[in-house]
Amino acid sequence: MTAATIFAGEERQKQQIRRRERWLVALGIVLHAMFMLSIFDIYFKTPIVHGMDPVPQRFPAPARRLVLLVADGLRADKFFESESDGRFRAPFLRSVMLEKGRWGVSHARPPTESRPGHVSIIAGFYEDPSAVTKGWKANPVEFDSVFNRSRNTFAFGSPDIIPIFCSGLPHSIWASYPHEFENFASDASFLDQWTFDQFYSLLNRSYNDNKLKELLLQDNLVIFLHLLGCDTNGHAHKPFSSIYLNNVKVVDQIAKNVYNMVESYFKDNRTAYIFTADHGMSDKGSHGDGHPTNTDTPLVAWGAGIKSPKWLSHGYHPDNNLHFVDNHKHGMATPSEWGLTGIERVDVNQADIAPLMATLVGLPCPVNSVGELPLQYLQLNKGEEVEAALANTKEILNQFLRKSQLKQLSSLKFRPFKPLANYSTVLGQIDDFISARDYDAAIKSIENLRRLSLSGIHYFQTYDWFMLMSTIILGYVGWMINLGIHILQSHTSLANLYVKKSHAVHHETTMKKVYVAGGLLMGLISFILFIEKSPILYHAYVLMTVFLWTRIFSKIKLLKMIWRLLYNRPLKANVNLLAFSALAFLILELLVTSFFERKLYTWCFLFVGVVTAIFMVSFAPRRFLMAIYVLAACWFLSIFTLMPAEIPDNTYLVVASGAFVVLVALSSMWFDATSEGNTFKQLITKFDRDKLKFPFLFYAQVLLVGLSSVMVLLSTSHRAEKRELLVVHQLVNWLIFGISMVLPLFSKTALLSRLTSIFLGFAPPYLLLSIGYEAVFYSALALVLMGWILVECTILCVTKSKESLGNLEEKLITRQHESYLDLSHIRIPMAFMVLFNVAFFGTGNFASIASFEISSVYRFITIFSPFLMAALLIFKLLIPFMLVICVFSALTKLLQVPRMGCYFLVILFSDVMTIHFFFLVRNTGSWMEIGNSISHFGIMSAQVVFILLLFALTNVYTKDIHVSSLQSSSRKKL
Known part of the structure; x- marks a missing residue:
């Protein structure tokens, strides 16, 4: 057989492998995408079913109209607590709680975002998770709401909320301001004033418009004012800022003005008022997860049909029995600084507000509502209370019956929900209790039937x-x-x-x-x-x-x-295989645990630093300084997983980290420039002595790093003083961002030179998107990645030390193709996974929805643009990953191992973790635990696509990297 025939056969085999790998990658993407969606089918199927009739109310409506005021992003404690001078931020609504109505805390369910919160308030059910695919801005499915049932709805406010509920509603009059009004660089309380002005203008127009006045005077009327100011100011300035706290006062004044204006206009005392919020705001100006600062929102109700305040006797302890639909219990201890311990507090789940509003104006509850009517708010006689509770329960029961009917029609072997097999008998008993005026027994039966109906709905949601x-x-x-x-x-x-x-x-x-x-x-x-x-x-x-x-x-x-080969191998080889497998499994389990306790990485890098340094000194005594460097780099990186996940603002630290970036790059270039005659260093450098040791490109990149540090200081200080960002600042920042990402493509192709250029190229965007210590983390991660390269070079030299240098040189020069993977190469994907996860958790727990710091994008954009802001935040998150993958790709070339083989090992190890997280997904307990369990599974399941995309992106920078052929000093002893 000729050499040409052998070569042709090898090429055909390689082409076949590449085709198979492309097909396998496509299969993996499809599989992981589908199986990620399975979580919603298993645990969180949409609660919406159609084909149910509304349950009418069998007693007169307490109110003719309802005014709903929603202060977007208003957290409960900032609303209720007093200021340092003892005065309260919401004097009008506080007077309502003390003199006219009822109050409590409305507990939202994650995701604590604006659209899901409003769906809970207005429609009474918890948002279909598929809504996230439309950015919480469009209905993934149609649903019923209080607005649908009303005779007329008037709504004013944000363009992200009002159109969702009113754009397709023929009996509604609504208006929203342009998106450009949502400017994070200014005080957004004017948005609330705009909303009030629209309502004020509507009432004024009605004096000259008989048709409009006729609509306003009808019963079953709903008026909805969406007040976005607190949310926008909370994102931009944090909920402890004077701007946010002043916005609470603005909202209170608007509530007062609306109340006075409505009472003056209608003069019939038949208006009910509900004031609440869709979600709260975390201390760092974000929301989304299940932290109490995000889930606890104020609720104040007064007017027609609402009970007066109930003063408590001394020593009274409130009942602590409020539960979510999933039986998650809420604490109800009222903080003393709220000054409300003497007045009864009635907490609700957010979905309970919908049946409360519907009952007040005599409307059927929305047919998909799972909210429990809070009778403590309603001024009804005992018989009316029972009728209202029964209508609420029948509506929930109808959902159960419809789900049961649909499943029975489609199942070959139907398994009914046995506790409700005799529901008609229970309804008959309730009617008998009502006829006998035994209202207490009727209420108990109704509550038990509601509880069983909710359990039955959950049963059919998890039927399969x-x-x-x-x-x-x-x-x-x-x-x-x-x-x-x-x-x-x-x-x-x-x-x-x-x-x-x-x-x-x-x-x-x-x-x-x-x-x-x-x-x-x-x-x-x-x-x-x-x-x-x-x-x-x-x-x-x-x-x-x-x-x-x-x-x-x-x-x-x-x-x-394969089994026969393993069976016939020496016992020692199989023992090594089992030991490597056990070690890999242990590392993967530690990585799973790190999702819950990121401090594990601190201990990991303290230990790895010591072990690696000992290894380098033992096998390469001349490299003592390199061993000390690796130890110091690992210990330095270990500090960051002890830092708080909520990154505190520190502009001067970001600026100083720019100097640190330059210092790291200079050290790398010095290492490159002094590598002549050193065989070890030649593994990661390429000699071209006709070129400058510090080329012009290097100086240009250093200049961009310095300029980005200056722009961080200028942009931040100017925005803090002027409350807006100059266009010239934005333009310069965008130019730095773009130019710095392109320059690494023109750097030298030697491994260390290219990686240094990539490090400098990613630094300016990362600095411009940083607000605190994460800017230092960038350089710390780069130092450890450099240490990884040095360790692999040491292993390579030690591995080849038994071979003559001539044979080594010949092998390095003549070997044109990648070698095969062996058992020891498992260390490469394992080290990659550890560093990849450190890049993920090194500056906080990004597995949480609310962990992003939105203020980090204000140096590029201040006008509200969710997609561009999200893109910038995600890009900042990607930069450390890209550094890790660039080094990983370079090492596969240095060690001449198949990169795709290592990539598939990474995916294989990731899927071991994915299965673990799949069993950890929960749909009961606290919603913080539920949300984190879903996001952990989603993150790991998405890694096959995520890492592949990053490989493709970083390949632009690393595809032409060359490693040394050791030609210049082939005779120097290793």
Whole structure:
């Protein structure tokens, strides 16, 4: 066989492997995307069902109209507490709580965002998670609401909220201001004044518009004023700022003005008022998660149909029995600084506000509402209370019955919810209690029926739980086995053996039989799912799982061959394999634990620093200074996971970190410039002595880093003083951002030179997007990445020390293709995963929805633009990842191991963690725990796509990196 024939065969094999890998990557993307969606099918299916009739109210409406005031982003404590001088921020609403109405805390359910909060308040159910795909700005499904049921609705406020509920409502009159009004660089309380002015103008117009006045004088009327100022000011200036706290006073004044104006206009004392908020605001100016600062919002109700305040006797202790739908209990101790301990506090779940509003104006509860009517707010007689509670419970029962009916129609073997099998009997007993005027017994029966109905709704939402869980787990295991088979047959020494024995392994007839059997099984399962009218994603989950296992069984002979090879290996080799596997599994479990306790990375890097330094000194005594460097770099990085997740503002630290970036780059260039004659250093440098040691490009990048530090100081100080960012500042920042990202493409292609240029190129954008200590973290991570390179170089030199230098030089010069992976190379993807997760958690827990610091984008944009702001925040998050991946890609070239093989190992290890997180997903308990469990699973499941995209992005910078051929000092002893 000629050399040309062998070479052609190798090329065909490589092309076949590349095609197989492209196909495998596409399969992995589809699989992980589908299985991420499975979480919502298993735990959080939409509560909305259609085809139910509303339950009318059987007693006169207490009020003719309702005024709903929602102060977006107003947290409870900042509303209720007093100021340092003893005065309260909301004197009017406080007088209402003391003299006219009822008060409490409304407990929101995450995600604590504006749209889900308003859906809970107005429609009475907790948002369908699919709404996030539309940015919480459009209805993923149509739903009923108090506005739908009203005779007329008048609404004014934010363009992100008002159109959601009113744009498709023919009996509504509404208006919203332009998005450009939402400027984070100014005091946003004028937005609330705009909303009030619109309502004031509406009433004034009605004096000259008989048709409008006729609409206003009708009953079943709802007036909705959305006040966005607190939310915008909270994001821009934090909830402790004077601007935010003053906005609370503005909101209170608007509530007073609205009350006086409405009472003066209608003069019938038949108006009910509800004041609340959709969500709160964290101390750092964000929201979204389940922290009490985000979930606790004020609720004040007064007017027609609302009870007067109830003063408590001395020593009274409130009942602490408020629960969420998921039985998550809320604490109800009233802080003494609120000055309200003597007045009864009635807390509600946010969805309870919808049935309260509907009952006040005599409307049926929204048909999808799961809220419990808070009778403590309503001024009704005992019989009316029972009728109101019964209508609320029947509406929830109807949802259960509809879900049960739909599932029974589509199931081959229906499993009913047994506790409600005799619901009609219970309804009959309640009617008997009402007829006998035994209202206490009726209320108890109604509450028990409501509780069972909610449990029944949850039962049918998780009806297919076991089937889906089994399918997803089998799918992940099948994918991992397929991935492992590909790595073994394409990127290990088994590849050659596989080709030689391909005639013994591949039996085309057997494969055809397996695929035919798999196809028949897919068809049978799809037919069953079709008869049961299962969602299309159920078909996708099952078909994907069957397909993956069909591929496994089609390679059964290859698996047998692998088993025989392992069986015939020496015992020591198999023991090493088990030891490496156990160590890898232990590291992966530690990485899982780090999602809950990021301080683990501190201990990890303290330990790794010591062990690595000992290794380098033991095997390369001449490299004592490098060992000390690696130890210091690891210990320095370990500090950051002890820092608070909420990054405090420190502009001067950001500016100083620019100087640190330059110092790190100068050290790297000095190392590069002094590497002549040093074989070890030549592994990561490339000699071209005709070029300057410090080229012009390096000076340009250093200049951009310095300029970005100056712009951080100028932009921040100017915005703090003038409350707006100059256009010239924005333009300069954007230019620095763009130019710095392009310059690394023109740097030298030696490994260290290119990586240094990449480090300098990413630094200006990162500095401009930083607000505190995370700017220092950037350089600390780079120092550890440099240490990783030095350690791998040491391992490479130690590995080759038994070979003559001539043989080493010949191997490095002549070897043009990547070598195969061996067991020791597992350290590379493992180290990558640790560093990748450190980049993720080094500056906070980004797994939380509310952990992003939005003020970090104000040096580029101040006008509210959610997509651009989110893009900047995500890009800042990506920069440390890109550094890690650039180094990872460079090391695969240095060590001459297959990069795609290492990438697939990373995905394989990530999926081990994904399965662990899949079992940790919760749909009960606190909503902070539920939200974090979902985000952890989603983050790991998305890594296959996330890392692949980053590989593609960083490949632009790393594809032309060259490592040394050791030509200049080939005879120097290693």
